[in-house]
Amino acid sequence: MNKLVFGNLVHRPLRSVISVFAVAIEVVMILSITAILMGKLNGFKDRTNGIGMDMFVRPPTTNNFVGLSSASASIKIGNVIAQVPHIKVVAPVNIQITGALDNIYGIDYATFNALAPYTFRSGGPFQEPYDIIVDEYAAAGKKVGDSITVLNHPFRICGIVEHGKGGRKFIPIETMGKLTGTEGKVTAFYLKTDDAPKYEDDVKTAIQGIDGLQGYSVLKTAEYLDMMTPARLPGFNIGLEVVIGIAAVIGFMVIFQSMYTAVMERTREIGILKSMGASKSYIVGIVMRETGLLAVTGIVVGVVGSFALSAILQNRFPTLDFVINLPYVWKAVVIAFAGALLGAFYPALKAASKDPIDALAYE
Structure with missing residues (x-):
């Protein structure tokens, strides 16, 4: 046969x-x-884990993919959250997504870098409002000092970093606000806590007890990443x-x-x-x-x-x-x-x- x-x-x-x-x-x-x-x-999960945050706080209007959500929380809330015991760092971020599905991070360099320091391949932190930090993949053959267009505006590459820290392109949070009409607004706050995860439950309870923040989502990074499964994404x-x-x-x-x-x-x-x-x-x-x-x-x-x-x-x-x-x-x-x-x-x-x-x- x-x-x-x-x-x-x-x-x-x-x-x-x-x-x-x-x-x-x-x-x-x-x-x-x-x-x-x-x-x-x-x-997305690997890069989120590489940010170095232990927890994050986001307003009720923000979905699981924060880059697809509008920046609706006041940046001043970060000062209130910073008063909660056992919080070492509060890093505000304004994340916007472009038509090419490219997440652009608007950051406060000092606090964002304090979560987990950047590993620079060349260059360094922001020097001017229209400076940009990119990872080695986003650099695509460019070098420090070259120009790159982001959000329809030219930026000078001030630093090229190792990939894996959230996004691939980072600009000053103030500049992000001006370009997107979200001045003084953030998408979320990334937190670094003392002796994580020892005090994370206490921090979560304290933040949700603050007047005006009862509806905010406070998640541990591990909890958030566990949500990033096909079955839990509409x-x-x-x-x-x-x-x-x-x-x-x-x-x-x-x-x-x-x-x-x-x-x-x-x-x-x-x-x-x-x-x-x-x-x-x-x-x-x-x-x-x-x-x-x-x-x-x-x-x-x-x-x-x-x-x-x-x-x-x-x-x-x-x-x-x-x-x-x-x-x-x-x-x-x-x-x-x-x-x-x-x-x-x-x-x-x-x-x-x-x-x-x-x-x-x-x-």
């Missing part, structure tokens, strides 16, 4: 290649979209499921069409096999084995292609956070293989149900 299966595939090379690439594309689609979405999420899983569903349908339809056409073309051949005593299960087995071989080949091509794509994109676009999530590799393998077998099931049954006399008379 195996020789017959292999011979059938080799006899129709173009259709076999198309079927393999259809399964491969299905796998690449699943792994690529999950690599982008999960990569962005994990990259629409995240829906997006994944839609793309995976589309990919599965593509694989199913191509395999169905390929196997159905193959069965129709081999009507006389099937008649000969049945006249020689081949059972229905034998005929079904031939079609399913062909499909299985095509699916396995397509899956291997898809997985290898996905990792190759990941390596190319990581090298070409290091800020993309395109990281293939291994659990989704197995999901993609199962979905692609199951979809291919399901697509071949009806053609296999149709082949097995053919009357041998009619099949032999087929031209």
Whole structure:
């Protein structure tokens, strides 16, 4: 049977290649979209953890992705929070997102740097209102003293730092307010506490007991990062499921069409096999084995292609956070293989149900 299966595939090379690439594309689609979405999420978590804060305070209007929220809290609230016992640093931040989905951090350098000091590759802190600090990825070949446009305004690069401290571009918080019409406003306050996490619960209770701050969200960094999961982000899983569903349908339809056409073309051949005593299960087995071989080949091509794509994109676009999530590799393998077998099931049954006399008379 195996020789017959292999011979059938080799006899129709173009259709076999198309079927393999259809399964491969299905796998690449699943792994690529999950690599982008999960990569962005994990990259966001890593950079948030690298800020060095122990807790943060945000107004009720701010959502989990602070860069997508307006700066609505008065910067003066930071002075009130700083009076709470066991708080060492209160760093106000005004985070804005650009049309290119680039988070720009408006910071007070002294307090933000006190959370966890910058590691400068070259240059140093702000010297002028329109100075900017960028990480080595955002620098993109530029050097200290070069100009870069942010928020439709030219900035002078004053420092290039190691990546991983929240955002990739940092400007003075006062300048951010002027450019965005949010003067004196912040998105959130990042806190550094004494002997963390020993006093964090006390700090949280004290802040929420301050008049006017009862509705504010006070979170430990660990609590916040635990919230950054697909299940707890609105629409995240829906997006994944839609793309995976589309990919599965593509694989199913191509395999169905390929196997159905193959069965129709081999009507006389099937008649000969049945006249020689081949059972229905034998005929079904031939079609399913062909499909299985095509699916396995397509899956291997898809997985290898996905990792190759990941390596190319990581090298070409290091800020993309395109990281293939291994659990989704197995999901993609199962979905692609199951979809291919399901697509071949009806053609296999149709082949097995053919009357041998009619099949032999087929031209």
